[in-house]
Amino acid sequence: MYKYDQYDQAMVDTRVEEFRDQTRRRLEGKLTEAQFTPLRLKNGLYLQLHAYMLRVAIPYGTLDSRQMHALADIADTYDRGYGHFTTRQNIQYNWIKLEEAPDLLADLAKVEMHAIQTSGNCIRNISSDHFAGAAADELVDPRPYAELLRQWSSFHPEFNALPRKFKIAVIASETDRAAMRLHDIGINIVKNEAGELGAAFYVGGGMGRTPMIAPCINPFVPLDQLVTYAEACLRVYNRYGRRDNKYKARIKILVHELGAEEYTRQVEEEFAHLLGQGVEPPLAELERIRTYFEDPAFQDASNDTIDRSDPDFALWVDRNTVPHKREGYVSAVISLKPVGGIPGDATARQMHVMAELAKSYSFDELRVMHTQNIVLPHVRKATLYTLWQTLEAEGLGSPNLDMIEDIIACPGLDYCSLANARSIPVAQKIAERFASTGKTDALGQLKLKISGCINACGHHHAGHIGILGVDRKGVENYQLLLGGSEAEDVSLAKITGPGFDENGIVDAVETVTDVYTRERQDGERFLDTYRRIGMDPFKEALYG
Amino acid sequence: MAETLRYRDDEPVDHPAVTVDSFLDQSNATAVRIEPGDDARDLIPHLERLALVEVNFPAFGDGRGYSSARVLREAGYEGELRAVGDVLVDYLAYMRRCGFDAFEPDQQFDRDDVEAAFERWPEVYQAAADERTPIWAKRHA
Ligand code: SF4
Numbered sequence: 001m002y003k004y005d006q007y008d009q010a011m012v013d014t015r016v017e018e019f020r021d022q023t024r025r026r027l028e029g030k031l032t033e034a035q036f037t038p039l040r041l042k043n044g045l046y047l048q049l050h051a052y053m054l055r056v057a058i059p060y061g062t063l064d065s066r067q068m069h070a071l072a073d074i075a076d077t078y079d080r081g082y083g084h085f086t087t088r089q090n091i092q093y094n095w096i097k098l099e100e101a102p103d104l105l106a107d108l109a110k111v112e113m114h115a116i117q118t119s120g121n122c123i124r125n126i127s128s129d130h131f132a133g134a135a136a137d138e139l140v141d142p143r144p145y146a147e148l149l150r151q152w153s154s155f156h157p158e159f160n161a162l163p164r165k166f167k168i169a170v171i172a173s174e175t176d177r178a179a180m181r182l183h184d185i186g187i188n189i190v191k192n193e194a195g196e197l198g199a200a201f202y203v204g205g206g207m208g209r210t211p212m213i214a215p216c217i218n219p220f221v222p223l224d225q226l227v228t229y230a231e232a233c234l235r236v237y238n239r240y241g242r243r244d245n246k247y248k249a250r251i252k253i254l255v256h257e258l259g260a261e262e263y264t265r266q267v268e269e270e271f272a273h274l275l276g277q278g279v280e281p282p283l284a285e286l287e288r289i290r291t292y293f294e295d296p297a298f299q300d301a302s303n304d305t306i307d308r309s310d311p312d313f314a315l316w317v318d319r320n321t322v323p324h325k326r327e328g329y330v331s332a333v334i335s336l337k338p339v340g341g342i343p344g345d346a347t348a349r350q351m352h353v354m355a356e357l358a359k360s361y362s363f364d365e366l367r368v369m370h371t372q373n374i375v376l377p378h379v380r381k382a383t384l385y386t387l388w389q390t391l392e393a394e395g396l397g398s399p400n401l402d403m404i405e406d407i408i409a410c411p412g413l414d415y416c417s418l419a420n421a422r423s424i425p426v427a428q429k430i431a432e433r434f435a436s437t438g439k440t441d442a443l444g445q446l447k448l449k450i451s452g453c454i455n456a457c458g459h460h461h462a463g464h465i466g467i468l469g470v471d472r473k474g475v476e477n478y479q480l481l482l483g484g485s486e487a488e489d490v491s492l493a494k495i496t497g498p499g500f501d502e503n504g505i506v507d508a509v510e511t512v513t514d515v516y517t518r519e520r521q522d523g524e525r526f527l528d529t530y531r532r533i534g535m536d537p538f539k540e541a542l543y544g
Numbered sequence: 545m546a547e548t549l550r551y552r553d554d555e556p557v558d559h560p561a562v563t564v565d566s567f568l569d570q571s572n573a574t575a576v577r578i579e580p581g582d583d584a585r586d587l588i589p590h591l592e593r594l595a596l597v598e599v600n601f602p603a604f605g606d607g608r609g610y611s612s613a614r615v616l617r618e619a620g621y622e623g624e625l626r627a628v629g630d631v632l633v634d635y636l637a638y639m640r641r642c643g644f645d646a647f648e649p650d651q652q653f654d655r656d657d658v659e660a661a662f663e664r665w666p667e668v669y670q671a672a673a674d675e676r677t678p679i680w681a682k683r684h685a
Binding site: 281 | 606
């Protein structure tokens with residue numbers, strides 16, 4: 001895990017003081033609300049329907065037990081005893097008072113955390129593979145590159161007022177667990193024929209109202225030019241991204257309007273110029289960061305076995321653990337999707353429990369997944385049963401990773417001021433329906449994602465099944481989409497046809513899954529069947 | 545009119561800045577004003593005769609002026625670079641880092657706030673258009 005040195009600590013401490021001063025000037029009336037808004041947004045503070053919401057950065061989704069305990073304490077001290085883990089591997093609190101926000105940020109700084117640039121028109125928290133450092137299939141750990149970019153992008157003077165928000169993801173394996181190509185910049189660390197590491201840059205992806213898959217604009221940027229290349233990508237965007245229309249201001253629109261080729265040409269020209277400007281940290285800095293991400297002291301666990309005599313436990317093992325690069329270890333996923341619960345929510349007590357478990361069983365490390373679950377990345381097989389018993393007792397043992405109950409849902413109309421419709425109750429109803437009919441198991445991997453409006457925070461474009469809440473003449477209405485994927489087989493989901501009301505959408509989801517169980521061939525996931533047979537059979541069943 | 549803050553020792557230019565278009569048309573102007581949509585690169589062939597470049601920020605949220613400033617400094621411009629318009633105290637440190645050395649805000653600054661803004665940040669993470677040493681350079685000095 002990365003540890004702050006005196007410089008990093010000075011930066012977050014200074015930020016706390018700066019925000020304290022800004023808040024004071026706002027409360028004294030020296031700053032107008034319009035002037036204060038972007039300042040508070042850059043500290044993750046939104047004004048929502050009922051209160052301020054604060055989003056805390058969890059860089060590349062990695063945290064230790066001390067930090068998780070602190071997040072729990074914050075939930076108790078400043079909120080109503082719970083927090084919400086988000087699709088960008090962050091956590092947000094829904095009931096924050098403006099006057100208390102500076103103290104909250106100070107508490108975060110004590111455990112090397114912050115809310116810097118978790119909102120606003122700037123470079124946001126960098127996300128990454130939640131199995132980084134543990135995955136059997138990764139080339140290298142992508143997090144050192146993400147950390148390098150975190151530092152570069154924090155308080156970047158030139159890019160503090162971009163046309164729109166800017167999201168970067170870094171991965172380093174062929175399997176994409178971070179929706180890399182649906183980011184403003186997606187970086188994949190790759191090896192060239194000479195065996196050297198470099199960065200493939202994908203620019204101009206995104207969800208929102210105009211979803212786009214990022215094209216590759218450079219398949220291999222050498223590691224000692226990584227920051228310079230990112231700077232070139234951003235400068236072209238800052239200079240030419242549209243500012244006349246908020247809905248056309250993301251970089252995907254610029255790349256689309258210029259064409260990937262022309263955008264690339266401009267970036268390369270800027271890059272050639274910037275190479276002479278000394279903006280690149282030395283490789284020694286990357287090396288320094290890398291030392292924090294070395295393997296923990298794995299034991300020889302090759303003889304570990306799993307006693308499967310308890311069937312509930314065996315089911316959880318099958319569903320919620322994934323292979324690890326070290327023999328005898330797995331990564332264990334703690335589901336924050338109990339049937340009937342709010343996807344991604346955890347109570348302070350649950351956070352404390354997860355922190356303790358990480359300390360006892362996972363080398364003091366936890367990860368937040370973009371699917372709003374928590375990972376214990378390095379767990380010995382021999383300790384799984386004890387671990388699971390605790391999870392079960394705390395309501396954290398749902399065996400549903402990547403199943404239809406493992407729904408991604410944005411906060412929707414229950415919290416969000418931009419929402420057209422509620423997301424959470426729909427997620428709850430769908431999970432309850434499939435849990436009660438017992439169909440979940442038979443469906444296998446099925447990623448269902450719900451957004452409460454076109455902004456797509458719930459990633460509905462990337463769902464095998466997606467649901468989008470819209471407003472139809474003042475009534476909440478839900479559109480159904482099929483065939484999306486955020487993984488390495490990335491695709492955008494398509495709308496089936498007319499929308500449904502709240503109960504209708506639950507039925508509609510069941511209808512399309514019935515088509516799948518009827519039509520599927522050996523080993524096909526829902527997505528595979530959809531891709532083979534196309535939309536028509538589903539439409540027929542829904543509207544025929 | 546709010547006071548102009550200047551962090552340079554030379555004499556200020558005493559005639560008004562012209563638009564980029566008129567500057568490119570007439571050969572004697574030494575002061576020019578860049579609007580957000582202008583391409584700062586158009587000035588690069590003429591930097592020798594420029595003594596003042598004003599970069600207008602009609603709205604503080606439009607950040608194109610930051611890039612304009614760096615483009616000019618990176619091209620070797622050493623004259624006055626002045627941020628004008630909706631220039632707010634909370635952005636002064638960023639502007640300074642991008643190469644601005646004068647500020648002419650629509651609304652008068654509070655002196656104490658200005659001082660606090662420039663003194664606040666003990667360190668910086670990036671190399672930019674100022675002389676500050678980035679953290680990474682200090683780590684590997
Ligand atoms: S998708 Fe819309 S409703 Fe949901 S959180 Fe985002 S902005 Fe709010």
